[in-house]
Amino acid sequence: MAGIQIERVGKRFGGALALDSVSLDVADGEFVALLGPSGCGKTTLLRIVAGLETRSSGAVRIGGRDVSDLRPADRGLAMVFQNYAVFPHMTVFDNVAFGLRMQKKPREDIERKVRRAAALLQIEPYLDRYPAKLSGGQRQRVAVARALAVEPAVLLMDEPLSNLDALLRLEMRAELKSVLREAKTTTLYVTHDQTEAMGLADRIAVMQQGRIVQADAPTTVYSRPASTFVGGFVGSPPMNFVKVTASGRSARLDALDLRPPADGDLLLGFRGEDVQLVPPDEGMTFVVKVAEPMGSHLLLTGSAAGCPVRVVAPPTASVHAGDRLGLRPDPDRIAWMSQDSGLALDGHA
Amino acid sequence: MTGARRLMFWSGVAALCAWVLVPIYLIALGAFGGRAAAFRWPKAFTLVNASLEQLATFLRIEGVWNAALNSVIAASLTMALSLLLGAPAGYALARYRFRGAGAFRLMVLLTRAFPLAILALPLTVVFIRAGLYDTPFGVALVHTALALPFAALVTAGLFAGIPRELEEAAWVFGCSRLQAFMRVVLPLALPGLAAAAIFAFVISWNEVFAASVLTVRNRTLTAYLLTVLAESPLHYRFAGGFVLIVPSVVFIFAVRRYLFALWGVSNR
Ligand SMILES: Nc1ncnc2c1ncn2[C@@H]1O[C@H](COP(=O)(O)OP(=O)(O)O)[C@@H](O)[C@H]1O
Ligand SMILES: [Mg+2]
Numbered sequence A: 001m002a003g004i005q006i007e008r009v010g011k012r013f014g015g016a017l018a019l020d021s022v023s024l025d026v027a028d029g030e031f032v033a034l035l036g037p038s039g040c041g042k043t044t045l046l047r048i049v050a051g052l053e054t055r056s057s058g059a060v061r062i063g064g065r066d067v068s069d070l071r072p073a074d075r076g077l078a079m080v081f082q083n084y085a086v087f088p089h090m091t092v093f094d095n096v097a098f099g100l101r102m103q104k105k106p107r108e109d110i111e112r113k114v115r116r117a118a119a120l121l122q123i124e125p126y127l128d129r130y131p132a133k134l135s136g137g138q139r140q141r142v143a144v145a146r147a148l149a150v151e152p153a154v155l156l157m158d159e160p161l162s163n164l165d166a167l168l169r170l171e172m173r174a175e176l177k178s179v180l181r182e183a184k185t186t187t188l189y190v191t192h193d194q195t196e197a198m199g200l201a202d203r204i205a206v207m208q209q210g211r212i213v214q215a216d217a218p219t220t221v222y223s224r225p226a227s228t229f230v231g232g233f234v235g236s237p238p239m240n241f242v243k244v245t246a247s248g249r250s251a252r253l254d255a256l257d258l259r260p261p262a263d264g265d266l267l268l269g270f271r272g273e274d275v276q277l278v279p280p281d282e283g284m285t286f287v288v289k290v291a292e293p294m295g296s297h298l299l300l301t302g303s304a305a306g307c308p309v310r311v312v313a314p315p316t317a318s319v320h321a322g323d324r325l326g327l328r329p330d331p332d333r334i335a336w337m338s339q340d341s342g343l344a345l346d347g348h349a
Numbered sequence B: 001m002t003g004a005r006r007l008m009f010w011s012g013v014a015a016l017c018a019w020v021l022v023p024i025y026l027i028a029l030g031a032f033g034g035r036a037a038a039f040r041w042p043k044a045f046t047l048v049n050a051s052l053e054q055l056a057t058f059l060r061i062e063g064v065w066n067a068a069l070n071s072v073i074a075a076s077l078t079m080a081l082s083l084l085l086g087a088p089a090g091y092a093l094a095r096y097r098f099r100g101a102g103a104f105r106l107m108v109l110l111t112r113a114f115p116l117a118i119l120a121l122p123l124t125v126v127f128i129r130a131g132l133y134d135t136p137f138g139v140a141l142v143h144t145a146l147a148l149p150f151a152a153l154v155t156a157g158l159f160a161g162i163p164r165e166l167e168e169a170a171w172v173f174g175c176s177r178l179q180a181f182m183r184v185v186l187p188l189a190l191p192g193l194a195a196a197a198i199f200a201f202v203i204s205w206n207e208v209f210a211a212s213v214l215t216v217r218n219r220t221l222t223a224y225l226l227t228v229l230a231e232s233p234l235h236y237r238f239a240g241g242f243v244l245i246v247p248s249v250v251f252i253f254a255v256r257r258y259l260f261a262l263w264g265v266s267n268r
Helices: A042-050 A092-102 A107-120 A136-149 A166-183 A194-200 A218-223 A228-233 B003-039 B053-060 B064-095 B101-113 B116-130 B136-160 B164-172 B177-206 B209-214 B221-229 B234-254 B256-262
Strands: A004-013 A016-026 A031-035 A057-062 A077-080 A154-158 A186-191 A203-208 A211-216 A240-246 A251-253 A256-258 A264-270 A275-278 A284-293 A298-304 A307-313 A324-329 A335-338
Touching: A004 A042, A016 A042, A016 A057, A016 A186, A016 A203, A016 A211, A031 A042, A031 A194, A042 A057, A042 A077, A042 A154, A042 A186, A077 A136, A077 B164, A092 A107, A092 A136, A107 A136, A136 A154, A136 A166, A166 A194, A186 A194, A194 A218, A203 A218, A203 A228, A211 A218, A211 A228, A228 A240, A228 A264, A228 A335, A240 A251, A256 A324, A275 A307, B003 B053, B003 B234, B053 B064, B053 B234, B064 B101, B064 B136, B064 B177, B064 B221, B101 B136, B116 B136, B116 B209, B136 B177, B136 B209, B164 B177, B177 B221, B177 B234, B209 B221, B221 B234, B234 B256
Parallel strands: A031 A186, A031 A203, A077 A154, A154 A186
Antiparallel strands: A004 A016, A004 A057, A203 A211, A240 A264, A240 A307, A251 A256, A264 A335, A275 A324, A284 A298, A284 A324, A298 A307
């Protein structure tokens, strides 16, 4: 078992900066999700950890050992590729056994470990088949089984669920979580899907343009985003930001009194479900443009103080387009941001 | 397909088949039909009095077997050399981005544009000095030069078609670069490599100019037949032509599936 230390890793492709001095510690047995929009450098970082890409600067340690200049084979890790990269000329059994055979394990050992990984991923019935005869979901399981069979100290996964349809993705997500928790494998998991990151990870590292902008527990990232970018990227609907000008550590929005931690041009950040709906004269005024019944809740889209706002109301609330309501955000769950920098004010990150 | 397009499609197919098959058929007719068939005019399209006599006589011509052996040696060497040199070039073209990759590709092709006739004399001189003149190995060297561009570009396409991630997965799971190539890339490329190899073989087998210039006594079959048959009766020439064509046709036919795959018509 081993943790991963990424120390000020930088990467340039020609003139373009793909990674800007990224540092991240993944503890032994921890599951960290690298989350960010497409093109922010997640894959590049993962490939540098794997040794498939050269770094421009910095270092990578696995289990305390500097692996920066080692071949992928010598880093003691396993990887699940986005397009699975299952060997088409080998049966499922040979695919899963590949890493073990390279380690020159005894035959009975290989047999036993392959069967166990196959049982875990429920691919036992297909062990004699070739990948061409498998569905996308089954191939994905083969790729995961191949990685788990070697009982790696460190497991890297690059959007392993992104090629699956929505239902299968949900199912595989739950399975992955239980399998990996059981194996206690240190995992670095790349995804651009924030629900996936929220559901799977012990910690989420949010990336933006080649930097990690926040690395915290999912609930912290969700309710205490380090910047407007994180608040807007994580969660659906995204966090609301309403412009406020404060002086003397106080501000007023319509009928709402606020106690911001600083003065000047601020953003009042709050989640759609962290508000109380009150009569219009008791909170900040919210004009409803669209009301969407989602079954589990009622999604209200409108504006407050000139800023777009989304509110999650109880499914039974009787609100219609054109209604004027008052909003009272839960004071404990407000995230204050600076309008200039877009960064959080209250000491988080 | 509409009626008109169907008609065009099948007439195209028929024309292409005729383009290749009719001459082969006529040669076969001449080869098996004997003296009478070879000289008859207008040509009969059916075989009367088929006999193996001219083929048998042809095969008894002095030196034919020796020339055939030389041809096989030269073609085999060409096959081995062009693959050994061409496949690594193809791999590099497919896997590495380097400055001038496009220009390199073009240069490789341009070597085919250089007329062999201009090279013939200086090459002969050099070969005589190097002791390569009049040897199957010398012929194979020239044929390798002819087959190499083809081998490099075809194998580049072949390797480019094998996802890089498969190789990377092999590295991650414990392979060195060589092991990953041997265990993952090679098995996947093998059918295509075999096809490329056989193509190189056929190029050498059919080549006559360089083989004629660079040999005197150790002629390859094509070069030998060119000189011997020029003085032979017509029906023997047909027999000789037939013997030359058959191996090429058989080889190409054997690897047709992989050639289709190379050209992007898979699963046929
Ligand atoms: N091999 C490469 N050559 C040049 N630029 C690259 C290469 N790989 C990635 N990039 C660039 O680096 C940036 C980060 O890419 P990537 O790590 O794949 O992002 P992500 O996985 O987060 O979508 C992108 O701008 C991409 O265009
Ligand atoms: Mg990516």
